[in-house]
Amino acid sequence: MTAALSVSGVTRRFEPTEPPALDAVDLDVAAGTCTALLGPSGSGKTTLLRTIAGLEPADAGTVRLDAADLTGVAAERRGMAMVFQRPLLFPHLSVHDNVAFPGRARGLARPVAREEAARFLDLVGLAHLTARDVRALSGGQQQRVALARALAAKPRVLLLDEPFAALDPSLADEMRELVLELRAVLEPTVVMVTHDHEEASVLADDVAVLIDGRLVQHEPVETIYRRPAGVAVHRLLGGVNELPGTAGAGRHRSALGELDLPPEAQGVTGETVLLVRHEQVQLVTPGDPAAHLAGAVEAVRQRGGRRRVTVTRGGVQLVAEVPVTHPVRVGERVGLVVPPDAVWPVQASGGDQPSGQVVDSSSGASGTSSSVPAKWLK
Amino acid sequence: MRAGAPARLLLVAWFLAPLAGVALWALADQWTAATVLPQDWGLRGWREALADGLPAALLRTVVLSSTVALLATPAGAMAARGLVRVGPRLRAAASVLLVVPVVLPPLTVVLGVDVLLLRLQVPAAVGVVAVLVVQALPYTTYVMWTTYQAYDEAYEDEARTLGASALRTLLRVQLPLVAPGLAAASFLALLVGWSDYIVTLVVGGGRLVTLPVLVASNAAGTGNEPVVAALSVVAIGPPLLLLVAVGLLGRRGRRRAPTRSSVADTTDTARMAGVAS
Numbered sequence: 056m057t058a059a060l061s062v063s064g065v066t067r068r069f070e071p072t073e074p075p076a077l078d079a080v081d082l083d084v085a086a087g088t089c090t091a092l093l094g095p096s097g098s099g100k101t102t103l104l105r106t107i108a109g110l111e112p113a114d115a116g117t118v119r120l121d122a123a124d125l126t127g128v129a130a131e132r133r134g135m136a137m138v139f140q141r142p143l144l145f146p147h148l149s150v151h152d153n154v155a156f157p158g159r160a161r162g163l164a165r166p167v168a169r170e171e172a173a174r175f176l177d178l179v180g181l182a183h184l185t186a187r188d189v190r191a192l193s194g195g196q197q198q199r200v201a202l203a204r205a206l207a208a209k210p211r212v213l214l215l216d217e218p219f220a221a222l223d224p225s226l227a228d229e230m231r232e233l234v235l236e237l238r239a240v241l242e243p244t245v246v247m248v249t250h251d252h253e254e255a256s257v258l259a260d261d262v263a264v265l266i267d268g269r270l271v272q273h274e275p276v277e278t279i280y281r282r283p284a285g286v287a288v289h290r291l292l293g294g295v296n297e298l299p300g301t302a303g304a305g306r307h308r309s310a311l312g313e314l315d316l317p318p319e320a321q322g323v324t325g326e327t328v329l330l331v332r333h334e335q336v337q338l339v340t341p342g343d344p345a346a347h348l349a350g351a352v353e354a355v356r357q358r359g360g361r362r363r364v365t366v367t368r369g370g371v372q373l374v375a376e377v378p379v380t381h382p383v384r385v386g387e388r389v390g391l392v393v394p395p396d397a398v399w400p401v402q403a404s405g406g407d408q409p410s411g412q413v414v415d416s417s418s419g420a421s422g423t424s425s426s427v428p429a430k431w432l433k
Numbered sequence: 434m435r436a437g438a439p440a441r442l443l444l445v446a447w448f449l450a451p452l453a454g455v456a457l458w459a460l461a462d463q464w465t466a467a468t469v470l471p472q473d474w475g476l477r478g479w480r481e482a483l484a485d486g487l488p489a490a491l492l493r494t495v496v497l498s499s500t501v502a503l504l505a506t507p508a509g510a511m512a513a514r515g516l517v518r519v520g521p522r523l524r525a526a527a528s529v530l531l532v533v534p535v536v537l538p539p540l541t542v543v544l545g546v547d548v549l550l551l552r553l554q555v556p557a558a559v560g561v562v563a564v565l566v567v568q569a570l571p572y573t574t575y576v577m578w579t580t581y582q583a584y585d586e587a588y589e590d591e592a593r594t595l596g597a598s599a600l601r602t603l604l605r606v607q608l609p610l611v612a613p614g615l616a617a618a619s620f621l622a623l624l625v626g627w628s629d630y631i632v633t634l635v636v637g638g639g640r641l642v643t644l645p646v647l648v649a650s651n652a653a654g655t656g657n658e659p660v661v662a663a664l665s666v667v668a669i670g671p672p673l674l675l676l677v678a679v680g681l682l683g684r685r686g687r688r689r690a691p692t693r694s695s696v697a698d699t700t701d702t703a704r705m706a707g708v709a710s
Binding site for chain 2: 105108109110129130131132133135136137139141143145146147156157159160161204205207208214
């Protein structure tokens, strides 16, 4: 059922005068894994997904499934199925016949297709709703049926285009749980479009970041949070801390103080922005020997069950996310503990296409093609 | 704002009064002006209508109007499908162009077209169908235009990724979703053919005797009220039955429609039916 997907050099331009919607995108998704396409609105995520599905032509580049080139292959012959943000259940068919639709399209007799459909409805926990009119279902149920229908197409690659964005948070959580269960059972190859980095981290093995039609970074989830390719990727991943300063001798200096660089970035020198994951920053008393940085509390903002504390010194800010019970007052002086694996240096000019500024040629970090920081460090 | 009960009754009476006259005359052998009801009841009108070629005229009307509907509906649907995709300027030009056949006085147009068709040696029946299809196109295109404006092409993308071929997507997804609109459009096109008199008479050169032609030729004489009434009942009946059928289908379609107005409203159908006939 599952297959490796390989996109190479895919370019798509809607208007000759506009920049391309997709600019030479390369993306490899191993069989049975899930990659989340993450990017701001208009970054080309959906266009890439539709191009993979065969719903949009590519001006250049190829999409391959295992070894087979899919150029010119119609959408219905690609062995993919797509779930859109809207459920798009066919209103003239019952729940059962919606899920039997792919089987019928494959040429199965109606009873066989229906029997198969019943299995997939059972898989998404809706076996009791088969005879329903699709418009009598709730939004969450409709999206479950849409998922069952896509699975009934027995796709080698399952494409999800922000399928839970229209659902309320608890329903969306339920759906994510369901997708995780289905991934465990069916092991399909999944490409999922999302603008929500948390959703990406819950469901995906890899995250591929698209910005302005270019694939900026593609890494496993845990890596991409620790080593974002640039400020924009860091922000997309929910990062809020960008410390301007200078690097040298394995340390980064800013108005807030000095921090050790992670081992892979020891060689970085010069003007550097240090990206800091706010979740890993701890607040301590100013005199605490463990504190790396020190400053005064400028603001405290409640954020769900946590609070974000903005610490400032010399015009430089750092946000720490602490438990809501953590005692802290505005104006108070505090120390900050910032572990080395919470920081990552990027080029000071910002942007997501580092210009290849040579920082230290002796650096041991050698580039995988998708790891921009590594390239930059070379 | 809802009309009050008296106003509604008046409206119903306004519509039914002429029909009542026709219905009574169709069952009268004699009815002089002085009395409220006919003096002699009977089937004289029906006997005369049968003798005058009612069955053949009915058949011609059915074939003519069905042909017009079968040609004008898909053509209008395809035009509408294209129109929802074009830019605003082309759309505005198309809306103007579409009302032209409705706005121009039919008699003048038909006389001009007739000369052209004669010169080109187009067979009369073909000419009649061609002109009526053009007259029906504004109705079918407008109805399908509103239908496709509310129609979501994403259903087709979904069907394709689920493995359905283009043909299967058309037959199993698109057509069922726009079926109520198609029913309304073809009903209007049917009416254009069903009720036409001028085009059939002029372009058909008087040889294509359809129901309206037969009604008109009988109505021209005096003392023909029973036969005119009998012919009229046959002319009114089928469209009326169809209107009810389309209305029921439209209601079902609305109930099933995914969005608030994904199909052309049947009230539109009724309104436009009035325009068409």
